[in-house]
Amino acid sequence: MSVGPPRGSLSAVVAAEGYPDDLKLAFEQYLEGLVVKSPSEVDGLFSAMRYSLLAGGKRIRPVLAMATQRSLGREPSEILPFAAAVEMIHTYSLIHDDLPAMDDDDLRRGIPTLHKVEGEATAILAGDALYAEAIHHLLTEQHATPNALVAATVQLTAATGLGGMVGGQYLDVHGLAPDGAKGLLLLHGLKTGALIRASVECVLLLAESVPSSAGTALRTYAEQLGVLFQVVDDILDVSGTEEQIGKPPGSDLRHGRRTYVTEYGLDEAVEMANLLHKAAIDALEPLGSDAAELRVIADHVATRTV
């Protein structure tokens, strides 16, 4: 994929409270302008990809990548191609996870899932194409040395392959995660944690010269944030409304899934979320004010209702 409108510089003003909306807005504009070089005959498939890609959402992963970039004292807009690649991959995983053979969900982000609108064949292919185009976009549009591009793509494919996102979905859909907390951590560490961690890790790899103290702080933060994200997701599945979460609540329960709520109960899951939230914030301590937006993201993930 390449991009139509030129990239602008983002405001360096850090939002003191609430989600980093300037980053999210810049990302949405970038995503909206994405085009893929392809024959006009396949425009229908591109439209299907865009239907899911532009369906909204909080854009946690791309905003996280951009905030990480800013925490390194760099311009967030420089990392937009990578951020788009991550969101394309995340979107492809949602499209495939929603398929009848998988979770069989009719709604996603408050609108009908892609296979309900375009049929299963197009949904499968839209997911397939999004992954290929994500890697292509990263390698053709992201400004970085070839060495850094290779390192980031290695990380991203590992995070989304057998030992990452896809492996996690396999454990989830077949209920194969081992018993106990360790099994849940493995499951979610693969299914959602790997891509969240990669959203930070790849920015470090693309930047190349990052002080090791900052790298350690950011990796620890990403690790805590990934688990926090899932715990809150599990809490919202039982406590959120359809309007809030964009699909009927209780989906996990209906699929007989083990979640942090089924494993620990709601109260303990909430307590766990609070501890993870604090750990994520604490990890950022060495970065001082450079990490202001990363703190806001952690706050948002911990307190989100959608």
Add this chain to the structure above:
Amino acid sequence: MSVGPPRGSLSAVVAAEGYPDDLKLAFEQYLEGLVVKSPSEVDGLFSAMRYSLLAGGKRIRPVLAMATQRSLGREPSEILPFAAAVEMIHTYSLIHDDLPAMDDDDLRRGIPTLHKVEGEATAILAGDALYAEAIHHLLTEQHATPNALVAATVQLTAATGLGGMVGGQYLDVHGLAPDGAKGLLLLHGLKTGALIRASVECVLLLAESVPSSAGTALRTYAEQLGVLFQVVDDILDVSGTEEQIGKPPGSDLRHGRRTYVTEYGLDEAVEMANLLHKAAIDALEPLGSDAAELRVIADHVATRTV
């Protein structure tokens, strides 16, 4: 139009030696030994990937890559990681194409398709994981400069994305290819031609310093070979036996597909195959004896019955 039994012969050019079995054997051994770093809990998904990956087949694309490497005066085994990546991608495309929502095929390479054995969810995820691991394997195992790795991966993802393999499958499954020869060329150029061309092109990119005359010769050869492959595939779909092609014949007709046979009739399709075969061989002329195996591959593709 209706299609009767074969009336033409594909053996216009006598195969000099048969298929390059040494390359195929080396490739099979490499593929057999391929492992992916992942937790033991996802071993079942890895087994599913291997079920399809090791189901046999002529290994046209990897052998083509290895023969291209040898035609450049280089050791074919050096290109094995790339060759494996291409075969993993090809295998993923077969798994997804065979799904009930797509071609709904029960047999592939003479054995039950993956979704018949492991269910649709695992089949979808095995395809997804194969693509991610293919790119990961290429970038971590292929010996080449970072620049060359980036160039080859850009080429490979373009060949397998919206403007390549996946786009072609979209046109095919929805019958969206434009009328006439141009539409068929577009369809197959995307669906099968792009990956066959990439099997040659990426070897050139990974090698970096290839004389332009050799590059031109090899690209022309790959272009002709890609079309030839599909024309013969279409012929075999109506003239082959289930034992030969590993699935019930007439699958294209049952899916109402336009093929080179439905478009031109069997006799003309056979004539077309002979012309493409000759064009592929002719393109190799500047390479002399270095291209001996590439000629054998063209002979094989033209005369294959499986």
